[in-house]
Amino acid sequence: MPLPNGYSINSAQSDESEDSEPLIENDAVPPQCCSARLNLAVLMFFGFSVVYGLRVNLSVAMVAMVNSTDPKPAQNSSVFHACPMPPGMENASDTFPQPEGIPQYPWNSETQGWLLGAFFFGYLCTQIPGGYLSGHYGGKMFLGVGVLGTAALTLLTPLAAQLGSYWLFALRALEGFGEGVTFPAMMAMWARWAPPLERSRLMTLSGSGANFGAFLALPLTGYICQTLGWPAVFYICGGAGCLWAVVWFIFVSDDPRTDPRISKEERDYIINSIGPQGTGHGWSVPLVPMLLSVPLWAIIVTQMCSNWSYYTLLTSLPTYMNNIMHFDLKSNGFLSALPYLGAWLLSMLSGVVADLLIERRLLSVTTVRKLFTILGVLPPAAFLVAVSYAGCSHILTVTFLTLSTTVGGISASGVYINQIDIAPRYAGFLLGITNTFGTVPGVVAPIAAGYFTKDNTLAGWRKVFWVAAGINVGGALVYTIFGSGKIQPWAVTEEERDEAEKKRSRSISI
Template identity: 65%
Template sequence: MMFFGFAVVYGLRVNLSVAMVAMVNGTNDQSSSNSNISIDCPVPNHTLDNNSQSSEQPEGIPRYSWDSETQGMLLGAFFFGYLFTQIPGGYLSGRFGGSLFLGGGVLGTAVLTLLTPLSAQLGAKWLFALRALEGFGEGVTFPAMMAMWARWAPPLERARLMTFSGAGSNFGAFVALPLTGFICHSLGWPAVFYSCGAAGCLWAVFWFILVSDEPRTHPRISDREKHYIINSIGSQGMPHGWSVPVLSMLFSVPLWAIIISQMCSNWSYYTLLTSLPTYMDTVLHFDLQQNSFLSALPYLAGWLFSVGSGVLADNLLERKLLSVTAVRKIFTFIGLFLPAAFLLAVGFTGCSGVLAVTFLTLSSALGGFSAAGVYINQIDIAPRYAGTLLGITNTFGTIPGVLAPIVVGYLTRDVRCVLYFVTLQLLKIIHHHQSCDFYMFPLPLISEQHSVTGWRHVFWLSAGVSAFGAIFYVIFGTGKIQSWARTDEESDTDIHN
């Protein structure tokens, strides 16, 4: 249920990215869109025709004249709400149980998604507010998941259970990206939000019927399974109450190791999530249908490798070949440092779409190993407060989602065009004594062009950030329960031992 739930969550999150192409009247900003085409890579003859055909809408479907700035604000609105409910969601899930918050978060977001066509018709401000509310609702889902697994997942099965459920997000992105493009083309963009919203509501019905907060209250599992889970987890599976050791958390080096490494990993993830379709459009010149499919390939690879990494990590622990700390550090290093190498390679691919997609897919595939590393480390160092910790780490981890698109926009502007025209105008002034008014050309239009060099810097920056996160975690990370997270029962046992 969690796997499909997070597939729905990411479907609700990314649907606007592809639907925006169909929602906006492309002819309104034609000159601007043409100026965004890379001057480095040749444009295939069929690309412009395919793009215009694939973005056509059935008769009667409204389209809007939103400029690029408005579109960017609408796409980023989700994260404004998403930031604010991470920590409260984790704390309340640890106190009262996560099933209500996870199910309620998905249901609320799904209902709001159904209102997307109406809010778009009312205006961009209404759609911005709606997307922010969707982020507000989804913000509790991942902390609630962590709080639930703290009560359900035996220590030797944590990696496979948590990576499989969390892998639903990659699976959801893989399915949603091409499916959204198909629905937009065949049924019109409003059908995207109606179908995604309906899927979320349907999932929520089954969730509330089938799922319980903890083994003790589940009516359909056997007594043998119930006792096994309860005895394996021990007192760490109990609610943490109202008191939380906030100061101890703030000064916990292992927690900061998780925060820093997740921020670094998320920088690459959100860079691809928000900007990969733009790169494939403006530099590699794939048409809309190719773009939506190829943009989904890295998420398919990440999904498969994250599930496999969870099984492998648990096998290493069950056979006692490695400690929890060693497993988390090795898998985090593989999941952050090796993808950085392939991101570096992408910077050298130039105009080769085949090589670029291959290296990006390999980078995302190896990144799946971190799912069994740093991304489940909260439950290792403080099982009782796992939901709260995930809320804290996810809050910091969302910051790259806000900053990465801005940095990408800055790095991909082709300053060579500006320098060329400035030099040209200065030469004309020197030789022909033209007035200063002559060289007041439209710099914003010129500087909007995307260059291979600019995107190379994007990938290299992501590679450097990811490599730093890997090294930082290897030095400061751990898989041991922290002293401030131990229960009174565990502390007494340690004293007597």
């Protein structure tokens, strides 16, 4: 849609213009407040809060589910208690008593690592099919069913644990199988709903629900475990997911064209600003050009590297707080959650700033994505290294861990939404691909952490943090060199090229 200043709204994707004026006149854009697109982002926010609550509740509940963090500790107590017990807890047991009738299990650290990683075995399987089908049909059904199915399975967790660790492993893998479609479905929906100049803020708002969910679920899980018993955690989280799914199916539409509640002004704005890229991709996708796309591989490698540290902390931090720092279960949950509060706030702020930089043409899309990726990856790596040398200092450990995850929220406006820049029509499918690779650390990192820390020593945990930091730095370097924010040639059809050429000719003649 040509605008008064001679630019198209879609020209936000260009990295070549040096114009510093806003791309859209203020009176040409319907306000976001109470808009359908903002309502969608808010509902997605709560959906991903539930999603991450369902994902991380086992991390804290595990501390209460086992009757010892290691049923056969080393004979040398100085090794088992790597740090001194806090005053008044010298003779305290590592077992967290549960209400009468609540079972506990003798799972060692390696078994716990496999159980914490089980979710991601299933999660790997449905990313690409979910992204492909969401891009073709729309993401509403896949996101809703993904959350609903995961929530329903979560209700069965106490039964599976009672049957044995193998049953619990299988159930968690099935939960991951159901949840694997959710993020690709979200990306496919935003490809149809998010105007180019609002992508960063809308997508970071909806995606930040993940950090908010972790922040909320971790302390609540600790509190519920000590007051109601660990099974109540899974009943409450599962029930919340089922309730959210009902609201989602009632109020959400796949496309602004079919939404009965959207205003005509907002519908026209969204459709015209996104253009033909805001439609489904059909059954055919350019697989070979995708596989040969350097910018796509840059996203894949960087997300894998960045996710290693994220998943390490997400799944293993409660164990570290318990085994090494010796926080009680309630404090453990709160302190494990604190970093995600900062990440939630900073990710939303980064979205606003990123859109502003692009809208004002202060920086190109490519530069913005690279800048926010570097700022969200390199400092967190440095803070992880600092954690490994904080020793038994509770204050320094909590401070460095909080700073690491908080600053990591900046990357939400970087590599994590780059798929929609390089190929809007195929964004859901691409996120399925990148998230499949990005989920590999979710499988490997908890297992590696369990291997490194089987003796519960500071030296073992130092290896965990150093490995995560080194992998982070490698990912940032790859994206800095090979990342891009331009629409790739394989994402544009011949009809779109011809239409763009006609518009360019008319613009020049005017």
